[in-house]
Amino acid sequence: MNERLIRILLESFPKILLPGLTMTIPLTVISFSLALVIAVVTAIVQFANVKVLKQIARFYIWVVRGTPLLVQLYVIFYGLPNLGIMLAPFPSAVLVFSINEGAYCAETIRAALESVPRGQLEAGYCVGMSYMQIMRRILLPQAMRTAFPSLSNNLISMVKDTSLAANITVMEMFMVTQRIASRYYEHLALYIEVALIYLLFCTVLTRLQSWGEKKLSSYGAV
């Protein structure tokens, strides 16, 4: 490796990491939090068999899972202006990522809810609790523990998926790297560099996941 390349890599490192911290991470955190809210509501609606809402939930999951994330980004950012709806890049990305991830997480949470022994619902009724009280205090906490490893997986995927936001001009890590790469014509080195930064982020998350799983090991099984 020649000196020029090393200098480019060293100089570009903070320039790439910075948007990682100020864009990639906030985009992930905000989108994933919203996705979880969407997912919990969508999962409960299905689990509880709420009539019309359940159909809507199934339709939403069907559409979102059946279309590419990149296309969804284009529809919202480049498509909606045709209807006079203009969204800035960052809100567009948050909207698409949370709706997209929400559909996947909803299925994870629904499956986890199904796995909680049903008898606890009846036991809750028998001591006078309402469906929503039982859901919030008994079923959902257990389901979220079951779902935790899968949801962590989804989160890790999302960190990497945020690179797609470069396509709708969000100045996140990959977008910045593309610019630097085309300036210096060092595509291989710089794309490997940004890949390593994504790897670093995901490694941290993987560690957090195993720490969390230990913390959340099933109730009473210490």
Add this chain to the structure above:
Amino acid sequence: MAMLEIKNIHKAFDGLSVLKGVSLSVEKGDVVAILGKSGSGKTTLLRCINFLETADDGELVFDGEIVHLHNASKKDIARIRKKTAFVFQNYNLFRNKTALQNVTEGLIVARKMPRAEAEALGMKMLEKVGMADKAASYPSQLSGGQQQRVAIARGLATDPEIILFDEPTSALDPELTGEVLSVMRQLAREGMTMLVVTHEMNFAKNVSSKVVFMEDGVILEESKPEDFFRQPKQERSRAFLRTILGEEASPKQEETV
């Protein structure tokens, strides 16, 4: 007047008739043992009383108040459930709550009892079933018999007028049934009204005040336990007793009750 009267309950699952007009009256302080082969409708009867299943027809008269089982309002259901407690075959403890929290959860969340008061009451109930020292344990850390005792404490804490037991010892290893049965015996002595679906013949014989024998969705015989076990009126009851008692003659079963 009877405390609880069940009138003409009908229930079918997917066209299969499980209860075909069951009527039963329970006096305060009664311990009614409901016997019968599996599939005879015992458990469904119990579940219909507590609205865990919606009966197709029939009514309850509870403390003189008439409630139609098929189209009861939410208010009626809540009122009946408040007067009853239900003990499940599989305990159905809340798995994310400790033993004490299992007992206090309904008090705090549904009855809006202050936490301190609920915990004091919860500990009292756990003491009653001999589980006070396990108050901080999660269900996964307890044996089946211990879990069932916590479940009984959870039911008792809501101050029910009647406790419905659905085969409370059927899921337990034989050596664990004794601790649960002795708690139930103690409740019976204290005058608690109980409706017990069970396969424990010794419990039915020695603790119950009335035996109800069900088959094919109807009550075939209703007798005092001494009469039922000595001279059952129906040929079907006799056949049932022959099968069950034949199996129960082993000394292990005897010592647990």
